[in-house]
Amino acid sequence: MPEHEPYRLGVLVSGSGTNLQVIIDRIEAGEISAEIVCVISNKAGAYALTRAQAHGIPVIVHENINFSDRQSYDAETVSILRSYKVDLVILAGFMRILTDVMVNAFPHAIMNIHPALLPSFPGLHAQQQALDYGVRYSGCTVHFVDSGTDTGPIILQSVVPVEQNDTEETLSTRIQRAEHKTFIEAIRLFVDGKIQVKGRKVLIAS
Ligand code: GAR
Numbered sequence: 001m002p003e004h005e006p007y008r009l010g011v012l013v014s015g016s017g018t019n020l021q022v023i024i025d026r027i028e029a030g031e032i033s034a035e036i037v038c039v040i041s042n043k044a045g046a047y048a049l050t051r052a053q054a055h056g057i058p059v060i061v062h063e064n065i066n067f068s069d070r071q072s073y074d075a076e077t078v079s080i081l082r083s084y085k086v087d088l089v090i091l092a093g094f095m096r097i098l099t100d101v102m103v104n105a106f107p108h109a110i111m112n113i114h115p116a117l118l119p120s121f122p123g124l125h126a127q128q129q130a131l132d133y134g135v136r137y138s139g140c141t142v143h144f145v146d147s148g149t150d151t152g153p154i155i156l157q158s159v160v161p162v163e164q165n166d167t168e169e170t171l172s173t174r175i176q177r178a179e180h181k182t183f184i185e186a187i188r189l190f191v192d193g194k195i196q197v198k199g200r201k202v203l204i205a206s
Pocket of ligand 1: 014017019094123124179
């Protein structure tokens with residue numbers, strides 16, 4: 001018997017939703033003791049919404065056009081997440097920086113996936129930044145979100161090689177394959193109660 005009810009996940013998206021799809025699939029396969037209770041997109045046309053609807057998951061389009069500042073946008077996001085009793089927020093390709101309003105509402109309970117080995121190449125176009133710098137290896141990072149840009153405590157990272165003839169697209173595809181495994185593993189560790197945060201460090205129980 002699980003010690004608690006399945007974790008209630010709220011997933012925030014902006015785009016295609018391949019990470020969302022893997023999370024849905026692994027939950028449906030019974031590999032993660034959690035339920036996605038809502039998917040929120042800041043883009044009306046995001047394909048991630050179609051993926052969620054195909055699995056009967058409630059979707060909310062929450063665009064920023066009606067909000068004068070980032071704090072009031074985030075306050076509304078918090079109120080949506082609270083209305084679904086979310087206890088872990090997953091940023092799966094959500095292309096907005098969160099304010100303290102969100103971060104303080106879910107302390108150490110917002111996870112983001114970033115397509116680089118942080119602290120290298122934060123922000124936008126991380127894969128192109130890695131190519132431009134000439135690194136031999138890049139990868140992905142799953143981290144808790146704080147109010148900086150991709151600066152929160154690191155949960156897991158995976159490394160992929162950078163090939164000489166890589167383009168932003170080919171490197172992104174290789175990184176995304178790693179993302180799909182790494183994100184699942186991080187979520188599983190969280191819902192299994194194996195993660196503890198001490199300052200900047202994330203301790204993982206074996
Ligand atoms: C992923 O590669 C993720 O790392 C990136 O957006 C993509 C979303 O793909 N996120 C960021 O760059 C956040 N700064 P998906 O919609 O297919 O999951």
